[in-house]
Amino acid sequence: MGAPTSLVVPVRTVRAVDADAPVEIGEESVDRDFASRFLDPRDLQALALALELRAGRGGDAEVEAIGLADPAQAPLLRDVAARGADRVTAIWDERMRGGDPLLAAAALSPQIPDGAVVLTGSPALGGALAQRLGVPSIAGCLAARWSEGRLEIERTRCDGGTEVLEAGPAAVLVVAEAAEPAPLPEFAAARAAARLTIEPAAVPAELLAGVASPGPLALRWKEAERPRLITEDVEAGAAALAELLRAAAGAGS
Amino acid sequence: MSGPALVVVEPGTGPGRGAELTAAARAGGHEQVVALSLSADPPAAAAADLDLVAAEPPTALDATAVAAFVDAAASAVGASSAFLPATETGTAAGAALAARRDGAFCEDVIALAVRDGALVATSGREEPLLADLALPADRFAVIAVRPGAFPPATGATAERQLAPPAAPTAAEAEDAGEVRLLESRPAAADAVAVAGVLFGIGRGVEGRDGIERVAALAAANGAAVCATRPHIATGWLGRDRLVGRSGATAAPRLYVAFGVSGASQHLVGLERCEALAAVNNDPEAAIFARADLGIVADLDDVLPVLERLLADPAS
Numbered sequence: 001m002g003a004p005t006s007l008v009v010p011v012r013t014v015r016a017v018d019a020d021a022p023v024e025i026g027e028e029s030v031d032r033d034f035a036s037r038f039l040d041p042r043d044l045q046a047l048a049l050a051l052e053l054r055a056g057r058g059g060d061a062e063v064e065a066i067g068l069a070d071p072a073q074a075p076l077l078r079d080v081a082a083r084g085a086d087r088v089t090a091i092w093d094e095r096m097r098g099g100d101p102l103l104a105a106a107a108l109s110p111q112i113p114d115g116a117v118v119l120t121g122s123p124a125l126g127g128a129l130a131q132r133l134g135v136p137s138i139a140g141c142l143a144a145r146w147s148e149g150r151l152e153i154e155r156t157r158c159d160g161g162t163e164v165l166e167a168g169p170a171a172v173l174v175v176a177e178a179a180e181p182a183p184l185p186e187f188a189a190a191r192a193a194a195r196l197t198i199e200p201a202a203v204p205a206e207l208l209a210g211v212a213s214p215g216p217l218a219l220r221w222k223e224a225e226r227p228r229l230i231t232e233d234v235e236a237g238a239a240a241l242a243e244l245l246r247a248a249a250g251a252g253s
Numbered sequence: 254m255s256g257p258a259l260v261v262v263e264p265g266t267g268p269g270r271g272a273e274l275t276a277a278a279r280a281g282g283h284e285q286v287v288a289l290s291l292s293a294d295p296p297a298a299a300a301a302d303l304d305l306v307a308a309e310p311p312t313a314l315d316a317t318a319v320a321a322f323v324d325a326a327a328s329a330v331g332a333s334s335a336f337l338p339a340t341e342t343g344t345a346a347g348a349a350l351a352a353r354r355d356g357a358f359c360e361d362v363i364a365l366a367v368r369d370g371a372l373v374a375t376s377g378r379e380e381p382l383l384a385d386l387a388l389p390a391d392r393f394a395v396i397a398v399r400p401g402a403f404p405p406a407t408g409a410t411a412e413r414q415l416a417p418p419a420a421p422t423a424a425e426a427e428d429a430g431e432v433r434l435l436e437s438r439p440a441a442a443d444a445v446a447v448a449g450v451l452f453g454i455g456r457g458v459e460g461r462d463g464i465e466r467v468a469a470l471a472a473a474n475g476a477a478v479c480a481t482r483p484h485i486a487t488g489w490l491g492r493d494r495l496v497g498r499s500g501a502t503a504a505p506r507l508y509v510a511f512g513v514s515g516a517s518q519h520l521v522g523l524e525r526c527e528a529l530a531a532v533n534n535d536p537e538a539a540i541f542a543r544a545d546l547g548i549v550a551d552l553d554d555v556l557p558v559l560e561r562l563l564a565d566p567a568s
Contacts, residue, residue, distance in 0.1 A: 015379060099378075101348050102358055124360045124397070127316045127345030131352040136432045137316035139341035142492060152435065156500070157314075158263050158340040162493070164436040167315065174316075174345055177518070178485055178492040178500055212357040214386035217373065222381040230547035232536075237548030238558040241509065241530050244546060245474055245563065248450045248507035248528070 005061040005169065006116040007050040010108055010125060011080055012099070013037040013073045039076055042121020044083065044182030046175040049144060050119045051084050051183060056146045062086045066111055067198065068096060068104055074198045081193035082185035092200035093208060100213040105129040107203040117151065118172040126174035136167045139174040256333035258283035261323055261346075262290045263338055272405030274336045277398045279406060281334065281374075282367040289326045291319065314342050315432040320349035327354075327393070334372075339397035340502070347397040356393030359386055361521075363402040377402075380517040400502045401524025445496055448477035451505040451526070453496065453519075455481045457512020457533055457552060461489055466556060467511050474563060479503065481519045496522040512552055515540030 016036045047065065054061040067077040067090035074090050081088045091111065096103050105128035112118060112133060120126045123139050130137030140156040151168040156176055185193075231237045258278035262271040271288050278286045291314070323346065327335055335350060337343040339361045351358035363383070364375035372388045374396060388394045445451055452471040454464055464484065471478045479496040496503055497519040504525035511532050513519065520543060523529070530546040531538070532555050541547040548555055561568050 015382070100358075101360070102352055105348075105352060123316075123341045123344035124348040124358065127320070127348035127350075128352040128358070130317045130345075131320060131349035135317065137345050137349060138432070139316055139345040156341070156492070158338070158342065158502075162438045163434060165315075166433040166435055167431075174341060176341065176492075176500075177482060177498060178495040181486050210355065212351075212355065212389050212392040214357050214359050214374065214388050217385040217387050220383050220385075222377070222383050228545045230541055230544070230549060232549045234548065234550045234554050234558055237532075237546070237550065238555055238562055240546050241532075241548065241559060242562040242566070244507055244528060244530055245450065245476075245509070246566070248505075249475055 005053075005057055006113045007053055007061055007063045008112055008116045008118045009043065009047045009050050009063065009065045009080075009085065010104070010118070010120050010122075010129075011043045011047070011065050011067045011069075011077060012040045012104075012122065012125075013067075013069055013076060014040045037073055037076065039079060040121055041182065042175060042177060044080075044121075045177070045179050046119040046121045046173070047080060047083060047085060048180050048182050049141065049173065049175050050117075052180075053117065053119075053144060053146065053151075064089070066091060066108060067200065068092070068107070069200060070094075070097070071200055074200050077198050078193040078196050079185060079190075081196055082190040083183050084186075084189065088196065088198055090198050090200035091203050093203035093205075095208055095213065096203070098213065098216055100211075101125040101128045103208055103211050103213050105132050106207050106211050109133055110207065115170045117169060119175060120172065121175050121177075123174045126172045130172035133170070133172070135170045135172060137172045137174065138165060138167055140176045141173045142176055142179050144173060256331045257285035257287050259323065259327050259330060259332040259335045260286055260288050261319075261335060261337045261343070262288055263340060263343060264291055270338055270400065273400065273403045274338065274398055276403040276406035277362070277365055277396065278334070278336050280365040280403065281336075281372050281394075281396065283334070287330045287332065289323060291322075316342055316345035316349050318432065319346035320353055323350050324353050332393075334394035334396065336396045336398055339399045344397045347395045351393070351395040354393040354395075356395055357388045358395045358397070359388060360397045361399050362396050363399050365396070377517075377521070380521070399521060399524060401504065445477050445479040445494060445503045446501045448479075448503060449506050450474065450476035451496075451503055451508045452476045452478050453480065453508060453510040453513045453523075454478060454484055454490070455510060455513030455519075455533075456483045457514075457535075458484070459512075463512075463552070464489055470556070470560060470563075476509070477505075481513055481516070498522065510540050510544075513540050514538050515543060 050063045063085045064087045065080040065085040069090050070092050101124035109132040127137050142154045144153045153165045260274035275286045337347040359374040361378040362374045363377040366373050376384045480490045480494045484490050485495045502522045507528045508526040509530045528545045531540040531544040532548045534551045536549045
């Protein structure tokens with residue numbers, strides 16, 4: 001009996017970006033802590049796929065979540081344990097605050113055991129990490145299962161079609177938004193996870209040295225485009241919409 | 254910029270995508286643009302009036318293999334930057350390419366400019382919050398461009414065939430692990446990606462009955478149907494109906510959003526739609542900021558009137 005298969009899920013936090021959020025954005029500086037944060041839903045979908053693959057191994061696999069989170073955000077990662085991860089750790093360096101995928105990949109790559117399957121919701125992180133690990137990166141994954149020791153993966157293509165690939169087992173799978181949603185936390189697991197202490201480990205400086213990260217100049221809100229007609233008059237609105245539909249149908253014929 | 258830009262055209266995206274990437278490259282200060290097609294059928298890129306690198310692309314679109322392929326092409330033409338579509342595979346391959354070349358990477362780019370000789374990319378990754386990022390001038394730059402963000406470039410450069418880039422070496426291919434294509438399923442004939450008129454079904458359309466009513470109206474008017482995430486999660490609509498950041502992108506002449514809130518994750522898939530109409534009972538819904546026509550009302554009030562007017566315009 002060899003070591004259990006390692007299923008690794010990097011978990012990022014994302015800003016709750018909302019045009020109503022009380023935000024001040026300086027011309028030359030970036031305050032990246034202005035908004036509340038939550039776990040990236042795509043990464044939680046990646047966790048769901050990792051749990052499926054673990055089940056497909058009959059338990060002969062472990063799911064490790066590695067949070068990319070500063071000490072203030074690390075408690076959010078308890079939710080990952082509550083949703084079924086076997087182990088939750090975290091790493092952090094201030095240079096990672098901007099969310100640059102190349103920096104994240106550089107920091108993560110030494111944490112990934114040989115032969116692991118990595119599952120992520122970020123195409124950019126997945127691509128950069130796969131490159132560092134020297135393994136394939138399959139984007140747009142909808143589902144995956146074991147097939148004679150390898151992975152059989154269904155994924156979307158940019159032309160709207162789908163395809164089934166065989167890869168791995170060592171690979172980085174980028175989970176599509178259309179994949180299964182994240183599992184809900186179990187009550188007992190959530191209670192146990194609430195007692196977890198997760199302290200991010202510092203990323204050794206030499207790992208990030210030389211990584212070219214675009215420098216942030218400014219943050220700003222996207223300007224809303226002005227509508228042509230907004231109406232609460234159902235009859236008038238429906239008539240305008242019917243006219244648009246007829247015009248669009250005529251243009252296509 | 255010191256070398257040409259290499260634009261990477263994914264298969265199945267038509268000639269327009271290459272022209273969009275060319276426009277992005279020119280906005281980034283590149284006069285010379287070379288196209289690399291990831292399709293074994295390169296006329297899509299040729300039709301965009303671009304210089305063309307002829308080569309046999311990887312058959313299975315593993316992003317690591319694509320990055321190796323693009324890397325070889327970039328070396329062959331002396332490119333100083335690469336522009337890829339910000340699709341799932343395009344973004345993954347772009348980041349892999351940047352890591353491979355110790356370059357800099359910027360994802361979901363919607364605008365580019367050259368300021369004081371430096372390339373500044375605007376990323377919409379956290380839209381509606383936009384970030385202006387300065388790329389280091391001494392590094393190979395990889396830009397993942399949001400589909401539809403740049404109007405296609407016009408004006409041709411002479412087509413010429415360049416030497417094919419070297420394929421990834423056998424050792425590299427072995428290192429990365431073989432990826433085999435087992436099965437390929439084409440997009441449905443009424444796929445959202447090619448629809449002229451597209452009806453979007455959002456959370457405001459309630460239950461299977463609501464979906465079927467909008468779908469029936471779509472079918473009667475030659476429109477395809479797409480959906481936002483909640484209705485895909487219920488299984489009432491197939492995953493091929495998801496439009497957005499990780500679903501399909503669409504460029505319909507008209508998009509009609511029923512009960513769609515207008516979250517950026519959905520709207521990024523519709524950057525290229527020509528006209529957008531929305532029906533939503535929430536006057537604050539973000540979709541109205543994008544709409545050419547907005548009807549602030551309950552769907553149950555609007556649909557009967559719309560059905561009547563479409564069935565009998567004189568009514």
